[in-house]
Amino acid sequence: MHAIRTIVVLTGAGLSAESGLATFRGPGGLWEGHRVEDVCTPEALAQDPTLVHRFYDMRREALDTVRPNAAHQALARLDARWPGELLIVTQNVDDLHERAGAQRLLHMHGALRSALCAACGTRMPHAGSLPPGTDCPSCGAAALRPDIVFFGEMPYGMDRIEAALADADLFVSIGTSGAVYPAAGFVQMAAHFGAATLELNLEPSSGSHWFEKSRRGPATRLVPEWVE
Numbered sequence: 268m269h270a271i272r273t274i275v276v277l278t279g280a281g282l283s284a285e286s287g288l289a290t291f292r293g294p295g296g297l298w299e300g301h302r303v304e305d306v307c308t309p310e311a312l313a314q315d316p317t318l319v320h321r322f323y324d325m326r327r328e329a330l331d332t333v334r335p336n337a338a339h340q341a342l343a344r345l346d347a348r349w350p351g352e353l354l355i356v357t358q359n360v361d362d363l364h365e366r367a368g369a370q371r372l373l374h375m376h377g378a379l380r381s382a383l384c385a386a387c388g389t390r391m392p393h394a395g396s397l398p399p400g401t402d403c404p405s406c407g408a409a410a411l412r413p414d415i416v417f418f419g420e421m422p423y424g425m426d427r428i429e430a431a432l433a434d435a436d437l438f439v440s441i442g443t444s445g446a447v448y449p450a451a452g453f454v455q456m457a458a459h460f461g462a463a464t465l466e467l468n469l470e471p472s473s474g475s476h477w478f479e480k481s482r483r484g485p486a487t488r489l490v491p492e493w494v495e
């Protein structure tokens with residue numbers, strides 16, 4: 268096997284679980300009786316914008332109560348020290364990677380502290396609650412929505428992610444169930460292009476069998492062990 272120069276890391280909700288943010292599909296994964304698959308759709312936003320905005324307002328508020336954990340910090344150290352190419356692709360919409368200091372980071376499912384204009388497509392930093400009907404400062408339409416990739420919408424940065432996967436020597440997936448595409452397919456893509464693959468997760472995921480190596484345990488233990 269050739270030397271590792273280019274690393275792609277994929278992270279999911281399990282990485283932030285030990286910071287106190289609920290995962291989607293484990294215990295506590297329901298929100299007021301709604302499945303994430305029912306709230307995070309363009310149809311839900313059109314039919315019940317108050318419900319969807321409230322869900323994201325609550326999640327945005329929760330960010331003030333949590334801090335990056337040892338796994339976010341270990342990945343930020345990797346980012347600071349790794350001399351080769353690195354891309355941390357996160358499905359998480361929290362800001363714990365950047366608060367830990369990660370820079371080579373891509374939020375493929377959007378970000379809680381960002382708003383998106385459904386009329387002109389401008390993305391902008393946003394703190395505090397975001398009531399339905401807020402005017403866009405760029406085009407003036409009353410169309411600001413949470414900057415979140417809903418089911419059926421195209422995740423951000425797919426060209427950059429696919430290029431990084433094609434170039435990767437090592438693909439590492441951390442704290443994700445492998446239930447949601449296209450992220451769930453990244454391991455196959457990376458392996459197809461010749462990368463070594465490693466999964467770090469509490470439990471076996473839907474795609475565990477695609478990985479060459481898997482380690483089971485909490486991210487706050489496994490990630491620092493892997494990085495150091």
Ligand code: BJW
Nearest residue numbers: 279280281290291292358418419442443444447448469486
């Ligand atoms: C720990 C731990 C600890 C716990 N330490 N580990 C039929 C077949 C195939 C695909 C489709 C289909 N029908 C529709 C689709 C496509 C659809 C999809 O995949 N649906 C599935 C439900 C089947 N996908 C889409 O629509 C996406 N867009 C799309 O496909 O566009 C077209 C396209 C085509 C071709 C190329 C590119 C694009 C968009 C998906 C948007 C997902 N959005 C959400 C919500 C927004 C973000 C938010 O509100 O926060 O993103 S859904 C939700 O799931 C969220 C997450 O990012 C995502 C993944 O969840 P994650 O992170 O894996 O969390 P969990 O809870 O599932 O798992 C946690 C894991 O951690 C578990 O395994 C635990 O064991 C572990 N864990 N504690 C380590 N301490």
